[in-house]
Amino acid sequence: MMELISALMPLFVGAPLMLGAVLFVIPNKHPLQPIIGMGSLLALLVGASTLLAVTSDGTVVSHQVGLWPGGIAIAFVADSFASLILTAGTLVAVISFLYMMVSGESQSPAIPALVLILMGGVAGALLTADLFNLFVFIEVMLLPSYGLLIFLSRRGQMAASRLYVVVNLLASTLFLAGVGLIYAVQGTVNLAALAGAGEDPATAVATAVALAAIAVKAAVFPVHGWLARAYASASPAVAALFSGLHTKVAVYIVYRISAVIFEGQSAWMLAILIFASLTLVVGAFAALGENNMRTLMIFQMVSGIGFILVGVSLFTPLGLTSGIVYMVHHMIVMGALLLTVSAIEHTYGSGMLSRVSGLRTREKLVTAAFVIGSLSLVGLPPFSGFVAKYALVLASADAGAVVIAGLLIITSLLVLASMMKIWADVFNGKRETDVELLAARERIRTREGLYEDSSISDEAVEREAALAIEHIDPPRGIIGADGDPHDHRGTRVSVMLILPALMLGGLSVALGLGGEVLLQLAEQASSGLIDTGDYVKAVLGE
Amino acid sequence: MSLALSVGLLAAAGTFLLLQRGMIRIILGFVLLTHAVNLLIISAGGVARRDAPFIGGDTSMAADPLPQAFVLTAIVIAFAITVVMATLAIVSRDDDDTELDTQTENESDTEQNNQGSGSVAERGESA
Numbered sequence: 104m105m106e107l108i109s110a111l112m113p114l115f116v117g118a119p120l121m122l123g124a125v126l127f128v129i130p131n132k133h134p135l136q137p138i139i140g141m142g143s144l145l146a147l148l149v150g151a152s153t154l155l156a157v158t159s160d161g162t163v164v165s166h167q168v169g170l171w172p173g174g175i176a177i178a179f180v181a182d183s184f185a186s187l188i189l190t191a192g193t194l195v196a197v198i199s200f201l202y203m204m205v206s207g208e209s210q211s212p213a214i215p216a217l218v219l220i221l222m223g224g225v226a227g228a229l230l231t232a233d234l235f236n237l238f239v240f241i242e243v244m245l246l247p248s249y250g251l252l253i254f255l256s257r258r259g260q261m262a263a264s265r266l267y268v269v270v271n272l273l274a275s276t277l278f279l280a281g282v283g284l285i286y287a288v289q290g291t292v293n294l295a296a297l298a299g300a301g302e303d304p305a306t307a308v309a310t311a312v313a314l315a316a317i318a319v320k321a322a323v324f325p326v327h328g329w330l331a332r333a334y335a336s337a338s339p340a341v342a343a344l345f346s347g348l349h350t351k352v353a354v355y356i357v358y359r360i361s362a363v364i365f366e367g368q369s370a371w372m373l374a375i376l377i378f379a380s381l382t383l384v385v386g387a388f389a390a391l392g393e394n395n396m397r398t399l400m401i402f403q404m405v406s407g408i409g410f411i412l413v414g415v416s417l418f419t420p421l422g423l424t425s426g427i428v429y430m431v432h433h434m435i436v437m438g439a440l441l442l443t444v445s446a447i448e449h450t451y452g453s454g455m456l457s458r459v460s461g462l463r464t465r466e467k468l469v470t471a472a473f474v475i476g477s478l479s480l481v482g483l484p485p486f487s488g489f490v491a492k493y494a495l496v497l498a499s500a501d502a503g504a505v506v507i508a509g510l511l512i513i514t515s516l517l518v519l520a521s522m523m524k525i526w527a528d529v530f531n532g533k534r535e536t537d538v539e540l541l542a543a544r545e546r547i548r549t550r551e552g553l554y555e556d557s558s559i560s561d562e563a564v565e566r567e568a569a570l571a572i573e574h575i576d577p578p579r580g581i582i583g584a585d586g587d588p589h590d591h592r593g594t595r596v597s598v599m600l601i602l603p604a605l606m607l608g609g610l611s612v613a614l615g616l617g618g619e620v621l622l623q624l625a626e627q628a629s630s631g632l633i634d635t636g637d638y639v640k641a642v643l644g645e
Numbered sequence: 646m647s648l649a650l651s652v653g654l655l656a657a658a659g660t661f662l663l664l665q666r667g668m669i670r671i672i673l674g675f676v677l678l679t680h681a682v683n684l685l686i687i688s689a690g691g692v693a694r695r696d697a698p699f700i701g702g703d704t705s706m707a708a709d710p711l712p713q714a715f716v717l718t719a720i721v722i723a724f725a726i727t728v729v730m731a732t733l734a735i736v737s738r739d740d741d742d743t744e745l746d747t748q749t750e751n752e753s754d755t756e757q758n759n760q761g762s763g764s765v766a767e768r769g770e771s772a
Contacts, residue, residue, distance in 0.1 A: 235715055242722045249729055253736070265733050269671055272726055273663070276675070279719055280682045286712065287689035 105164065108157055112166040112179045115150060115189075115230060116240075119143060119223035123247075126216035137204050140215030144200055147222060148193045155186040161627055165232075165641035173644020174296065178232045180642050184427065184628035185229045188355050191431045192229070195347030195438045195607075196222055202340045202442050202603040206449050211254050217247035221348065228352050232642040234282045234292040234313070237356065238275065241320075244352065245271050248345065255338035267333035274319035281313025294363050295642035298635055301365035310364050311371075314357065321353035322405050323412065324382040331389075331401045339397060339445030339454075346404050346441060347434040354408060354430060358415050358423075362632035363639075367418035376416035380510055383409025387517035396444045396454035396529065399521055400437070403480060406514065407433040413511070414495060417502045423629030425494030428621055432479070432491040432614065439607035440476040443469060446600045447529070451538060452545025456528040459538060463530040468601045470530055475608035477522035479615070482515050487611045490618035542594035543567035648688045655681035668734035672727060679723040683716045 122143045129135050157164060158181055167176035181189075200218055203209040209218075224244030231237050248271075252264045286292050288305045300306045322330040330350075334342040357375070365371045386406025393399040411433060414426015446469060447462070448454045463470050479486030482493070492515060499508040544564045571594050614621050631638060655677050662674030690712030698707035 235718075239718060239722070242726070246725065246729065249733075253733070261733060261736055265668060265730075268726075268730055268733060269663075269675075272675060272730075273678075276678050276682055279679075280685055283682060283686035283689045283712075283715070286686065286715075 105157070105162075108153065109164050109166045111150075112164065112181065112230065113168060115147070115179075115226040116223050119147060119219045119226065120243075123216045123219035123223065126219065127213060131212050132210050136215050137209055140209065140219060141197070141200060141204065143219055144193065144197045144222065147226070148190070148197055151186060151190040151193045151226075154181050155183070155190045155624070158183040158186045159624055159627055161631065161637065163631070163637045163641035165644070167644055173642070174293065176644070177236050178293075178295075178642045178644070179230045180232045180638065181230055182628070182631045182638055182641075183624060184358070184631055185355075187427065187431065187624055187628055188351065189226060189229050191434050192225055192348050192351060193222065194610075195434050196225075196344060198438060198603045198607055199340050199344040199347070199442070201606075202343070202445060202600070205597075205599045205603070206340065206445070208255055208338055208340055213250065214254060217250045217254075218344070220247040221251070221344075225348050225352055229355060232294045232638075234285060234294060234297075238279050238282055241275060241278070241352075244349070245275070248349065251341050251344070252333070252337050255341050263333050263336035266329055270329040270333070271320065274316045276316075277319070278313050278316035281309060281311075281316055284309035284312055293642065294359070295639040297364050298639045299364070299366050301368060301371070307365070307368075307371065310360060314360060317353050317356050317360075318378070321350050321357060321408055321412075322382075323378050323408060324385045324405070327382065327386065327405045327408075330405060331398045334401050335395070335398050339441060339448050342397065342401070343438045343441035343445065346401075346437045350404065350408055351430060351434055354411050357412065358426070358632065361415050361418070362423075363635050366635070367633070369418075372416045372418050375412055376504070376507070379409045379412035379416050380507055381409070382406070382412065383514050384510065384517075385409075387514045387521070390521040391517060391524070393521075394456050396447070396456065396459075396525055397441075399456075399525065400440050400444055403440070403518060403521070404433075404437055406518065407437065407480075410492075410495060410511065410514075413499065413507060417498055417504065418633075419498060419502050420626070420629055420633060421494065421498040421501055423632050424622065424625045425491065425498045427625040427628050428487075428618075429491040429495055431621060431625070432487040432611070435607050435614070436476055436479045436486075436488060436611050439472060439604050439611060440480065442604035442607065443472045443476060443601065446472075446596045446604060449600060450545065450594060450596045451541045452548065453541055456525065458541060459529050461530075461538060465538070466596050466601075468598060468605065469596050472601055472604040472608050473525070473530065475611060476604070477525070479608070479611045481519045481522060485612060485615045487614035487618065487621070489615055490622065494622070539568045539571065539594060540564055543571060546571075546594075648684060648692060652681050652684045652688070655684065668730070672730045672734065675730070676723070676727060679719065683719055686712045686715050686719070 122139060126136060126139055154164065161183065163180060163182045165178050165180040167173055167178050169176055196218065200209065203214065209215055221244055224240050224247070227240035228237055228244060231240055249264065249268050252267055253261065282292055285297070285306065288303070288309050289297060289300055291297065301310060319326045334345065337345070361367060361372065361375065383406045386402050386404070386409060390399050390402035390406060393402060411426050411430045414422050414429060444454055447459060451459050453459055475486065479488040482488040482491070492511065496508045496511050499505070499511060547563060547567055659674045659678030659681055662670045662677065665671065665674070690709035694706050695708045696703070696706040698704055698710065
């Protein structure tokens with residue numbers, strides 16, 4: 104059984120790449136496109152869960168590609184940490200793709216193929232045990248991302264895509280330079296052969312160059328600014344997909360390198376701690392100042408990166424465990440919130456706090472998804488955020504970093520404040536007919552493929568809105584005491600569109616109530632990071 | 646020494662071009678920057694040993710093949726991304742907000758030019 108799984112490991116990378124190539128050949132809008140896309144994502148999820156089940160007792164599965172002897176071969180290796188993140192990432196990808204299918208975005212040219220290639224790169228980056236191969240897989244991950252950003256960018260905006268390409272390419276080049284420097288000092292880029300090499304100052308500095316590049320990709324303060332610009336003009340579903348994959352893969356690499364090469368040396372961990380705490384505070388404050396739901400969420404993402412990195416910088420068993428739990432929680436909850444925002448933007452054409460209002464009485468399901476997501480993000484029981492934040496605060500206090508523990512709590516209050524801001528404006532605001540006009544304008548814009556709002560005449564919008572109020576019946580049971588159905592008629596976010604967000608929200612509740620399962624998995628993962636012996640042995644094939 | 650100087654020169658030129666506003670200059674900057682990194686990797690393998698392996702049976706002076714493989718891969722990737730960036734430079738050019746910014750700057754320069762500010766006028770003309 105183990106040998107079979109080990110032999111099949113290259114398929115995590117190979118199969119998505121191959122199927123992605125097949126999808127490029129199949130014509131657009133062919134029914135096979137979504138079937139193959141969703142089917143292979145689900146297969147990948149099954150594979151990742153199998154890997155998680157096998158490694159959950161501390162076993163490390165490895166495969167020497169090409170069956171070269173250990174140390175020479177470029178190994179694929181899965182310990183419980185890699186499997187856990189791979190499973191969570193694939194899950195977010197499956198649900199984001201589901202959203203793309205519902206919203207019709209997956210029908211744009213080449214989208215399913217690009218998503219599959221992206222997943223191949225993500226699996227490769229998580230499973231490889233070689234720094235240069237890591238660079239290659241990061242590039243494999245980024246190239247389809249450029250495509251996704253460009254093809255699905257809103258209103259044809261290219262500027263943000265350019266920014267994304269330039270920043271990521273710069274970071275990749277810097278990472279490559281770091282890898283070259285590590286090779287110059289140590290003569291190898293195999294992670295296992297580099298275990299503990301961080302004690303040598305020259306190696307440590309070379310590794311720090313690579314880590315700095317990864318920090319750009321993870322959007323750590325002070326190099327976080329590009330994230331909001333780049334993701335803001337992307338399609339919201341793509342933003343959800345990227346938030347679960349790109350920044351989290353970068354954070355995963357920080358965890359891995361800190362554990363294997365630095366072995367948690369306190370000086371380097373202190374440096375990470377300083378940047379992590381700055382990131383979480385700056386992200387939370389920046390989110391407070393935003394007036395657009397999407398950019399607000401993206402700054403929450405930045406803040407979350409800070410939370411996750413606090414976990415690794417403590418480098419105690421509890422610290423790593425809580426950091427990993429927070430990582431999984433954050434992937435799921437950010438996905439839920441971004442998909443909620445997506446559904447609103449898709450229907451009403453805007454995510455501006457000042458434009459959309461009064462959704463609480465209009466959209467019960469969207470409100471439910473938002474409430475679950477935001478309470479989980481703030482960290483209230485019974486959601487997964489509570490488990491993650493409680494463990495993280497406990498770990499900080501335990502490690503003597505009381506200031507950090509306080510910072511985590513204060514930041515959570517800031518997160519609550521920014522969520523209240525959305526609640527007050529978008530959900531609890533006065534119910535106005537303007538929202539109906541927004542939805543009508545968005546429908547006309549999509550139908551006629553226009554980029555600019557200004558090219559749509561006000562009369563057409565009013566006709567469209569009147570038509571919607573006349574013809575779209577209110578959902579059952581929504582008619583209030585005043586009994587005037589016309590008051591509640593009109594456009595609604597379709598149930599299918601909000602379902603993906605609700606699924607992730609439900610998962611967050613499940614992980615909150617059954618936090619024990621996730622905690623145990625994360626504990627196993629963190630013990631593999633503290634004692635890297637098994638990992639090293641598996642990679643070197645001993 | 647000459648290798649180190651070339652890396653430094655290429656990196657400096659690449660960084661300078663990267664900080665420009667036009668997309669084409671940014672692309673050229675990246676080409677130079679990746680060359681710098683490629684040379685860095687080659688130098689990481691050591692440049693003293695540069696004989697071909699397997700010929701004559703003496704491997705003590707054979708060049709390290711691993712950095713060469715790295716560089717080969719990196720060149721291919723850099724080429725692919727250069728193509729992507731070149732496409733981005735062309736697709737919907739009028740949407741390039743960096744170019745737009747430059748235009749507005751020029752316009753404001755010209756306005757000041759009309760007000761009779763000499764040095765700004767020169768800049769406006771040269772741009």
